[in-house]
Amino acid sequence: MSSSTATLVHQPGESTGVTNAKLGIWLFLASEIMLFSTLFTTYIVLRLGAASWPRGWDVLNVPLGMLNTFVLITSSVTMVMAYAKAHDRDLKGFQRYISLTIFLAFVFLIVKGFEWDAHFRHNEFPSTSIFHAVYFTLTGLHGLHVIGGIIVNSGLLYLSRTDFDHPLFVGRVEGAGLYWHFVDIVWIFLFPALYLL
Amino acid sequence: MSQDSHSSSKPFYRYFFSTDHKVIGLLYTITALFFLLCGFMLMLVMRWQLAFPGSPIPFLGHILSPALAPNGVMTPDFYNALGAMHGTIMVFLGIVPLGVGGFGNYVLPLQIGAEDMAFPRLNLASYWFFLLGGLLMLSSFIMPGGAAQSGWTSYPPLAIINPGQTVWLFAMVMLITSSLLGAVNFLVTSFNMRALGMKLSRLPIFVWAQIVTAFLLLLAFPPLEAASVLQLMDRIAHTSFYLPQGLVILGMRHIASGGGQPLLWQHLFWFLAHPEVYVLLLPAMGIVSEILANNTRKPIHGYNVIVGSMIAIGILAFVVWAHHMFISGMSAVLSDFFLVTTMIISVPSVAILTSFVFSLRGGSIRFTTPMLFALAFLPMFGIGGLTGLPLGLTVTDIYLHDTYYIIGHFHYIVVPGSLLALMGGVYYWFPKWFGRKMNDTLGKWHFWTSLICMNGIFFPMFIQGLAGQDRRYYDPMAALHSVPTQPLHVVSSVFAGLLFLAQIPFIYNFFHSIRHGEKTDDNPWQATTLDWACPSPPPHGNFTKPIRVYHGPYEYSPVGHKTDWVPQNEEVLA
Amino acid sequence: MSANVAAVAEHSSHGPNVRAYMTVFGALLFLTVVTVLVSYWHLPIKMAVAVALAIATLKSALVAAVFMHLKGERIIIYGLLGITVFFVLFLIAGPSFDIVSVGGHSVHAPVAMQAEK
Numbered sequence: 001m002s003s004s005t006a007t008l009v010h011q012p013g014e015s016t017g018v019t020n021a022k023l024g025i026w027l028f029l030a031s032e033i034m035l036f037s038t039l040f041t042t043y044i045v046l047r048l049g050a051a052s053w054p055r056g057w058d059v060l061n062v063p064l065g066m067l068n069t070f071v072l073i074t075s076s077v078t079m080v081m082a083y084a085k086a087h088d089r090d091l092k093g094f095q096r097y098i099s100l101t102i103f104l105a106f107v108f109l110i111v112k113g114f115e116w117d118a119h120f121r122h123n124e125f126p127s128t129s130i131f132h133a134v135y136f137t138l139t140g141l142h143g144l145h146v147i148g149g150i151i152v153n154s155g156l157l158y159l160s161r162t163d164f165d166h167p168l169f170v171g172r173v174e175g176a177g178l179y180w181h182f183v184d185i186v187w188i189f190l191f192p193a194l195y196l197l
Numbered sequence: 198m199s200q201d202s203h204s205s206s207k208p209f210y211r212y213f214f215s216t217d218h219k220v221i222g223l224l225y226t227i228t229a230l231f232f233l234l235c236g237f238m239l240m241l242v243m244r245w246q247l248a249f250p251g252s253p254i255p256f257l258g259h260i261l262s263p264a265l266a267p268n269g270v271m272t273p274d275f276y277n278a279l280g281a282m283h284g285t286i287m288v289f290l291g292i293v294p295l296g297v298g299g300f301g302n303y304v305l306p307l308q309i310g311a312e313d314m315a316f317p318r319l320n321l322a323s324y325w326f327f328l329l330g331g332l333l334m335l336s337s338f339i340m341p342g343g344a345a346q347s348g349w350t351s352y353p354p355l356a357i358i359n360p361g362q363t364v365w366l367f368a369m370v371m372l373i374t375s376s377l378l379g380a381v382n383f384l385v386t387s388f389n390m391r392a393l394g395m396k397l398s399r400l401p402i403f404v405w406a407q408i409v410t411a412f413l414l415l416l417a418f419p420p421l422e423a424a425s426v427l428q429l430m431d432r433i434a435h436t437s438f439y440l441p442q443g444l445v446i447l448g449m450r451h452i453a454s455g456g457g458q459p460l461l462w463q464h465l466f467w468f469l470a471h472p473e474v475y476v477l478l479l480p481a482m483g484i485v486s487e488i489l490a491n492n493t494r495k496p497i498h499g500y501n502v503i504v505g506s507m508i509a510i511g512i513l514a515f516v517v518w519a520h521h522m523f524i525s526g527m528s529a530v531l532s533d534f535f536l537v538t539t540m541i542i543s544v545p546s547v548a549i550l551t552s553f554v555f556s557l558r559g560g561s562i563r564f565t566t567p568m569l570f571a572l573a574f575l576p577m578f579g580i581g582g583l584t585g586l587p588l589g590l591t592v593t594d595i596y597l598h599d600t601y602y603i604i605g606h607f608h609y610i611v612v613p614g615s616l617l618a619l620m621g622g623v624y625y626w627f628p629k630w631f632g633r634k635m636n637d638t639l640g641k642w643h644f645w646t647s648l649i650c651m652n653g654i655f656f657p658m659f660i661q662g663l664a665g666q667d668r669r670y671y672d673p674m675a676a677l678h679s680v681p682t683q684p685l686h687v688v689s690s691v692f693a694g695l696l697f698l699a700q701i702p703f704i705y706n707f708f709h710s711i712r713h714g715e716k717t718d719d720n721p722w723q724a725t726t727l728d729w730a731c732p733s734p735p736p737h738g739n740f741t742k743p744i745r746v747y748h749g750p751y752e753y754s755p756v757g758h759k760t761d762w763v764p765q766n767e768e769v770l771a
Numbered sequence: 772m773s774a775n776v777a778a779v780a781e782h783s784s785h786g787p788n789v790r791a792y793m794t795v796f797g798a799l800l801f802l803t804v805v806t807v808l809v810s811y812w813h814l815p816i817k818m819a820v821a822v823a824l825a826i827a828t829l830k831s832a833l834v835a836a837v838f839m840h841l842k843g844e845r846i847i848i849y850g851l852l853g854i855t856v857f858f859v860l861f862l863i864a865g866p867s868f869d870i871v872s873v874g875g876h877s878v879h880a881p882v883a884m885q886a887e888k
Binding site: 388412416420458460461464465468512515516518519526527528530531 | 847854855858861862865866868869870872873
Binding site for chain 1: 315316377380381382384385388389390391396397415416417418419420422423424426427430434435436437438442453454455456457458461464465468
């Protein structure tokens with residue numbers, strides 16, 4: 001009986017055609033979509049109701065934001081390459097690309113840190129204005145998701161030394177990738193919303 | 198799968214760190230029943246003030262600190278805290294964890310023929326988030342600033358100014374996380390872990406109810422999680438997401454940038470909280486359909502109608518939320534839209550109730566204890582639902598919204614509706630949990646006394662509400678038009694006290710029957726669904742033989758069969 | 772074991788397509804530059820929002836379709852995402868319409884000013 005569960009877990013469900021892990025990740029992402037949609041709703045509602053709203057160019061560092069967009073997009077590409085390498089059973093290649101993804105995530109956070117630091121030194125805090133409240137909260141929550149991605153990817157890098165041949169490993173990389181691309185998509189919307197409009 | 202924790206010999210680990218869905222389900226059930234009792238006792242204290250405003254609370258008045266109740270008379274702030282915590286505890290720590298975490302966890306994997314949930318360790322994490330979040334919520338009473346005082350709805354700006362709200366928000370974020378983990382788990386389990394032959398069209402209605410509920414939790418809770426984080430920012434980082442420009446409090450200008458939208462919170466809160474109403478209700482409906490089919494000994498009437506209606510409710514639940522906000526000053530266009538969607542969502546609810554009533558027709562009804570609870574659900578939910586219609590129509594809602602009428606309405610849905618059905622579920626599945634039955638006589642006493650008391654508490658509220666008594670007042674004598682109906686509070690309060698006494702036989706019965714109840718076989722109710730096709734209590738891994746499903750869930754009284762029920766896993770040769 | 776791994780991989784995707792990844796990478800970088808350049812021109816706000824939203828949607832669609840392998844995904848995932856997006860539309864539209872129709876800040880400001888006096 002227990003051996004039949006083992007195969008059940010590894011293989012796609014009969015009626016869905018999707019493994020448990022993948023279905024679980026997508027369900028989680030659906031709830032994440034609702035979470036960030038709420039934050040965008042907040043942004044839209046507050047902006048519609050605001051007497052004035054600053055242009056991102058005037059208050060934020062657009063070149064740094066653009067740099068971060070490049071960094072995050074590149075990290076998405078390295079993530080999907082890590083998945084490709086795991087799929088092709090290339091351990092060294094997988095480790096190289098997943099390390100690169102983690103590195104780029106750190107670069108993103110460091111650049112973000114410089115931006116925040118500059119704001120703080122100009123006496124700009126979340127309480128300064130409704131724009132700053134939105135800016136700090138949305139980028140902060142996105143940053144927390146980036147940190148989550150770093151933790152997950154580091155876990156995979158660590159596990160790959162021993163578990164690379166585990167039948168679930170490719171699926172795990174794929175799941176982590178789905179999450180990471182989602183974090184990228186959130187930034188793709190956040191960047192123009194906060195910096196450009 | 199690593200499930201070593203099952204074999205651990207230390208009882209503490211075996212019970213509190215087991216990844217077995219049955220242990221987690223029971224933990225959820227007992228914890229939720231405990232929280233229900235806590236929430237109920239808060240209400241008893243509150244009811245004293247409503248029945249006898251300004252007189253010292255007996256017994257408790259001497260124990261409470263003078264800050265909460267000087268000379269034994271509760272302060273308005275304490276009254277507000279009791280109200281806010283009663284709502285929060287009953288909804289988020291009581292009914293939902295009982296219906297979803299308790300019954301869902303225990304019964305759903307059994308009914309679909311699975312060995313466990315899809316992610317057993319996530320399941321355990323979900324319970325711990327719930328337990329710690331719940332304890333944090335309760336502990337807010339003894340924290341500096343006290344418990345939250347802004348209602349379970351926590352409307353800003355009040356919620357941002359009042360003390361105690363920060364702990365509430367932290368606890369809510371934990372509870373939401375718990376629900377999200379549970380929802381993912383339930384959905385993956387019911388889509389991917391079904392036994393051979395268990396097509397979607399053969400799922401018991403209880404499972405369908407849990408699937409729809411999990412969808413509601415999955416997609417409705419994140420908006421409140423985000424909204425709670427924003428309110429936390431308002432309290433901790435002094436942002437102004439929900440604070441308008443130039444807010445003046447007690448004649449002082451509030452120091453915050455302003456520019457926020459208090460109404461935004463109401464939208465985000467009700468975007469969760471309306472689906473939440475169906476989260477409270479759907480598991481109860483699922484339980485009722487199991488008990489009805491089993492005790493009428495005939496297939497449930499209109500399986501497709503019920504399942505379709507549940508799915509329709511699940512979708513429509515997301516587009517009716519602003520009927521809670523008709524008096525917020527929204528434009529007529531918007532309120533018309535929500536009026537129409539609200540009227541539409543009542544149709545599937547009526548369809549389900551009608552199917553239940555038709556299920557009774559021509560059945561050979563067994564009046565077992567669980568059946569009494571399920572039968573009582575029908576008229577009680579009917580009263581709760583029908584009294585909701587005037588609240589969905591803007592014209593009548595504007596008069597009734599801030600009166601006791603609305604309290605009567607939703608308590609009829611949740612207490613003699615959902616809670617009664619959930620208690621019926623306890624009696625129904627108790628033999629599965631422990632291999633023993635609960636005492637029938639005590640069960641029937643529990644049923645009749647509870648039913649009468651619940652009606653005694655909530656029916657007077659309709660009268661008070663129609664007379665215009667305001668529902669949020671600490672002192673019911675404060676408004677002249679409330680004075681004539683104030684004595685009805687005494688009626689409600691007396692019945693509330695009696696309801697508390699009525700639970701004593703239940704509590705005794707529950708714990709006594711675990712060890713001393715009458716022993717039963719694996720399928721004491723002669724039921725058809727797979728939860729009765731395994732030993733009672735089921736061992737780890739649930740089923741002792743491979744399960745294959747041959748037909749739908751409610752094959753009762755088939756023509757020409759030797760028994761009046763055919764289990765789902767029994768092949769019938771035509 | 773390796774046969775099992777291959778079987779899982781076969782089921783879970785249609786195999787990595789590195790060329791597609793690189794094409795999308797190029798497109799994403801290009802679109803990022805475009806959206807920044809467009810915003811540099813100070814278009815009227817409605818047009819600017821439309822352009823930025825269109826580009827962001829296109830970019831995320833590319834990421835979802837290719838990186839997240841949504842292209843050729845199972846129907847249950849489409850159903851899940853479809854219903855989520857349906858609810859998102861309501862979530863955004865409801866509160867926004869409410870704020871616009873009651874006039875946003877203009878409602879609260881006079882009240883506050885009266886209170887200050």
